[in-house]
Amino acid sequence: MIIDLTQLAPGETGLITEIQAGHGLCRRIQSLGIRPGKKVTKISSHFWRGPQTIEIGNLQVAIGFGMARKILVEIDKK
Amino acid sequence: MNEILLIGNPNVGKSAIFSRLTGAKVIISNYPGSTVEFTQGQMKIGEEMPIVIDVPGTYTLEPTSKAEEVAVEMLKHGDVVINVVDATNLERNLSLTLQLLEKDIPVIIALNMWDDTKHCGINIDIKKLENLLGVPIVPTCGLTGEGIKELIARLPEAKKHTLKITSDSQRWEIIGKITAEAQSLTHHHHTLLERLEDISIKPLTGLPFALIIIYFAFWITRFIGENLIAYIFEPLFDKLWLPLMMKLSVFLGEGSFLNNIIIGNLIDGKIDFSQSFGLLTTGLFVPIAMVLPYIFSFYLVLGILEDFGYLPRLAVLLDNLMHHFGLHGYASIPMMLSLGCKVPGILATRILEERREKFIAATLIAITIPCMAQSAMIIGLVGQRGGKYVAIVFSTLFILLVLKGLILNKFLKGTSPEILIEIPPYRIPQAKAVIQKLWMRISSFLREALPLVLLGVFFINILHTLKIIDLLADIFAPVLTGLWGLPKEAISALTVGFLRKDVAVGMLGPLNLTTKQLVVGSTVLAVYFPCIATFIVLIKELGIKDMLKVAVIMMAVALLTGMVLNFVL
Numbered sequence: 202m203i204i205d206l207t208q209l210a211p212g213e214t215g216l217i218t219e220i221q222a223g224h225g226l227c228r229r230i231q232s233l234g235i236r237p238g239k240k241v242t243k244i245s246s247h248f249w250r251g252p253q254t255i256e257i258g259n260l261q262v263a264i265g266f267g268m269a270r271k272i273l274v275e276i277d278k279k
Numbered sequence: 280m281n282e283i284l285l286i287g288n289p290n291v292g293k294s295a296i297f298s299r300l301t302g303a304k305v306i307i308s309n310y311p312g313s314t315v316e317f318t319q320g321q322m323k324i325g326e327e328m329p330i331v332i333d334v335p336g337t338y339t340l341e342p343t344s345k346a347e348e349v350a351v352e353m354l355k356h357g358d359v360v361i362n363v364v365d366a367t368n369l370e371r372n373l374s375l376t377l378q379l380l381e382k383d384i385p386v387i388i389a390l391n392m393w394d395d396t397k398h399c400g401i402n403i404d405i406k407k408l409e410n411l412l413g414v415p416i417v418p419t420c421g422l423t424g425e426g427i428k429e430l431i432a433r434l435p436e437a438k439k440h441t442l443k444i445t446s447d448s449q450r451w452e453i454i455g456k457i458t459a460e461a462q463s464l465t466h467h468h469h470t471l472l473e474r475l476e477d478i479s480i481k482p483l484t485g486l487p488f489a490l491i492i493i494y495f496a497f498w499i500t501r502f503i504g505e506n507l508i509a510y511i512f513e514p515l516f517d518k519l520w521l522p523l524m525m526k527l528s529v530f531l532g533e534g535s536f537l538n539n540i541i542i543g544n545l546i547d548g549k550i551d552f553s554q555s556f557g558l559l560t561t562g563l564f565v566p567i568a569m570v571l572p573y574i575f576s577f578y579l580v581l582g583i584l585e586d587f588g589y590l591p592r593l594a595v596l597l598d599n600l601m602h603h604f605g606l607h608g609y610a611s612i613p614m615m616l617s618l619g620c621k622v623p624g625i626l627a628t629r630i631l632e633e634r635r636e637k638f639i640a641a642t643l644i645a646i647t648i649p650c651m652a653q654s655a656m657i658i659g660l661v662g663q664r665g666g667k668y669v670a671i672v673f674s675t676l677f678i679l680l681v682l683k684g685l686i687l688n689k690f691l692k693g694t695s696p697e698i699l700i701e702i703p704p705y706r707i708p709q710a711k712a713v714i715q716k717l718w719m720r721i722s723s724f725l726r727e728a729l730p731l732v733l734l735g736v737f738f739i740n741i742l743h744t745l746k747i748i749d750l751l752a753d754i755f756a757p758v759l760t761g762l763w764g765l766p767k768e769a770i771s772a773l774t775v776g777f778l779r780k781d782v783a784v785g786m787l788g789p790l791n792l793t794t795k796q797l798v799v800g801s802t803v804l805a806v807y808f809p810c811i812a813t814f815i816v817l818i819k820e821l822g823i824k825d826m827l828k829v830a831v832i833m834m835a836v837a838l839l840t841g842m843v844l845n846f847v848l
Contacts, residue, residue, distance in 0.1 A: 229338070251599045
């Protein structure tokens with residue numbers, strides 16, 4: 202099942218399939234190591250559409266809600 | 280080899296390696312973006328004395344912020360690049376490495392934070408990685424200095440590579456292959472620090488945690504500051520300096536011109552350090568006995584929080600609030616720095632991506648964030664009338680911050696960009712590093728602020744002697760007395776305030792103000808105009824045109840705030 206990063210529950214892990222952003226933003230996101238084919242684990246999601254914190258590789262990243270919606274991940278269907 | 284560039288992603292330890300190579304002292308902190316301006320120093324290799332440049336951290340060679348632009352610009356005239364790579368985040372760091380290898384410049388890699396790889400369960404085969412990348416690689420640890428000697432020894436081996444890569448996706452493909460071959464991961468157990476990381480970033484536990492940290496940060500700052508003043512600095516001035524100054528005063532002769540400038544007014548035949556306003560009395564007492572202790576305690580606490588890596592987490596928690604001001608959470612870091620001094624605070628706004636954000640952040644800092652020198656004086660002076668009144672001053676400033684943020688966000692075109700930052704792991708602060716940073720900040724206060732304080736006291740004494748102050752007082756009386764309910768003599772404080780805010784607040788002391796007047800006076804002093812050092816850095820960062828806009832906003836805010844406080848209290 203494909204969902205976006207904001208829908209991933211804290212503690213859950215998914216595989217990034219696509220980043221639906223323009224060239225500039227896509228580059229910025231990718232330069233932090235967030236790119237298709239990588240495993241990502243959600244750490245927390247802040248209230249009122251706040252930033253999403255994720256762990257990717259050995260790195261923790263905080264990413265705005267709007268940006269996180271543009272990142273699609275695949276998770277095992279339950 | 281004339282110019283060596285240290286280039287790498289943010290927060291990989293470039294500054295620590297820079298400091299090891301050159302012996303130069305630079306501010307090192309555990310968050311991305313602590314170096315926004317390039318710093319340069321010299322090192323010695325045999326007979327040669329090449330210049331080493333600590334370039335602000337960048338993720339790509341296609342810059343997305345001012346700090347990153349600086350990095351790309353530097354690349355044009357360097358001779359050799361030391362690419363500092365965070366060994367615990369090899370894959371992400373290699374993106375910049377490959378972009379560097381595509382350029383026509385020799386590269387050597389410092390594989391930094393090498394000591395952290397073990398407990399992270401990361402094994403990197405350095406020989407293999409060297410073969411794959413085709414440039415020399417030296418494992419280092421900037422904080423302890425491990426590997427630095429080898430790095431220097433192998434510097435001449437730096438090689439050009441000129442990789443031909445056609446697209447981003449091709450680059451990522453190569454990086455994927457390289458990491459898969461040279462790096463293997465083993466499982467590692469969660470450490471206590473990692474649990475603390477989780478607690479402080481999850482909203483339910485993170486917010487209470489933040490409140491506790493902030494409360495203790497302020498409590499400790501105040502505790503250390505107050506006690507240093509009461510048990511060390513005040514006794515020193517009263518027991519040692521006072522008798523000396525009394526003798527000097529007798530020697531100079533009461534009422535003489537020199538006595539007025541150096542010792543100031545005698546109160547009941549005695550020197551009063553907070554009221555006499557001579558160069559060697561109040562001019563020294565304010566910066567050293569009233570402000571310095573708080574500068575010390577504030578920067579001690581800030582330094583520990585910085586090196587621990589707490590600030591970016593607080594920034595994430597504040598993200599929601601900051602969006603209402605047209606900023607994102609990371610803009611809170613320049614603001615926190617400004618609580619110490621606005622000059623580094625405003626410089627730090629360079630980590631923000633857009634001009635609109637920078638303008639809002641700089642304006643909010645300039646008008647509503649009191650620096651430590653000023654806060655210390657407000658606590659010292661207004662605090663004598665009761666803690667409640669100190670609270671009124673600071674709450675007023677906070678309300679102004681919120682209101683102004685909301686208004687600027689509403690009326691400036693554009694939207695606030697979203698946060699996108701990496702959060703560094705927690706690290707136990709090292710005593711030596713914390714003390715060195717503290718010492719750098721204190722000495723810069725003594726070097727830059729002390730002369731200005733003395734100049735301010737001198738200047739105001741001259742204006743008094745020439746009766747210019749009386750003239751100014753009459754001119755501005757309608758605003759001062761009419762709108763703000765202050766005596767017209769308060770003009771001397773406002774005049775000095777253009778130079779330094781600490782002495783300016785101090786000048787309210789001898790005016791025998793009522794508590795209400797003191798509150799109005801110190802609040803107005805905080806907002807009406809920044810001190811000269813802040814003013815200069817604002818012009819540099821925003822340009823004259825935007826600075827004029829800020830100045831107009833400030834005057835308006837000061838007029839209104841003074842009036843409202845005078846009316847309400």
